[in-house]
Amino acid sequence: MSDAPLRLVIFDVDGTLVDSQMDILAAMGQAFDRAELPVPARDEVLGIVGLSLPEAFERLAMGAPSALRLNMVEWYKDAYVALRAKVGAAQSSPFYPGAREMLDRLHAVPEILLGVATGKSRRGLDKLLEGHDMRHFFVTQQVADHHPSKPHPAMILAALSETGVAPDEAVMVGDTVFDMEMAQAAGVRSVAVSWGYHPAERLSQANALIEDFNDLPGVLNGFWGTEI
Known part of the structure; x- marks a missing residue:
């Protein structure tokens, strides 16, 4: 032993x-589109990967009202789940x-x-x-x-x-x-x-x-x- x-x-x-970057970028784009805000550049989005979502949106949508940022967190989650469901987690990530x-x-x-x-x-x-x-x-x-x-x-x-x-x-x-x-x-x-x-x-x-x-x-x- x-x-x-x-x-x-x-x-x-x-x-x-x-x-997972393709789904991350796509889901982030959908969240910003729903918020009617400009979508951040790819490098900006990938730069916040690893942070919790509220912290990520606080950085990426700094000037947005806090209530809108909370909505964006949920919109991101919904979009990510939908994207992953199309092909499965193993293929999307x-x-x-x-x-x-x-x-x-x-x-x-x-x-x-x-x-x-x-x-x-x-x-x-x-x-x-x-x-x-x-x-x-x-x-x-x-x-x-x-x-x-x-x-x-x-x-x-x-x-x-x-x-x-x-x-x-x-x-x-x-x-x-x-x-x-x-x-x-x-x-x-x-x-x-x-x-x-x-x-x-x-x-x-x-x-x-x-x-x-x-x-x-x-x-x-x-x-x-x-x-x-």
Whole structure:
């Protein structure tokens, strides 16, 4: 029996494990159209991915009345659900190359636990987990319904509490500044991915940057002195 400590790898979802940008952009466009406001540019929209929706609309529709922004949150959710229903979650939010294989590999290591920390709602995450048949991977699942928006550390702190893993044995893997700042605030290491929605040059506070999922085990080995 291994005497290695339990370790926790927490993944962001959109922009890290799966690419949901087409539905995100389309749903955001519908929400702004219904509000009769100019639709933000693509880079502006992708720049807020990872935030909870109220926070996202506060930034994207800064001058709009708060009541309208709350309506836009619901319009976005309705549009996103409708778009996803057309083809299913697995097709509308496909895995990035190597993501599924890396989840399989890490899940097979007894002392490594996997978690999720996402700006998605519980409903949205459930649909994605079901669509990709990956619910069994994640022993802790932190969603926007129950926490302040990233970069507040609440999601990671809850994941640590639920799993009993020490902060120095945990790693956050994400694609945005919000993920990196959340990890720093929670006192855990962070790994940034280069293929997501924030450009790599914005992710300098990460402890490591990877350009391929195959690079992740080596980074984790360096953090923990293990051989995954």
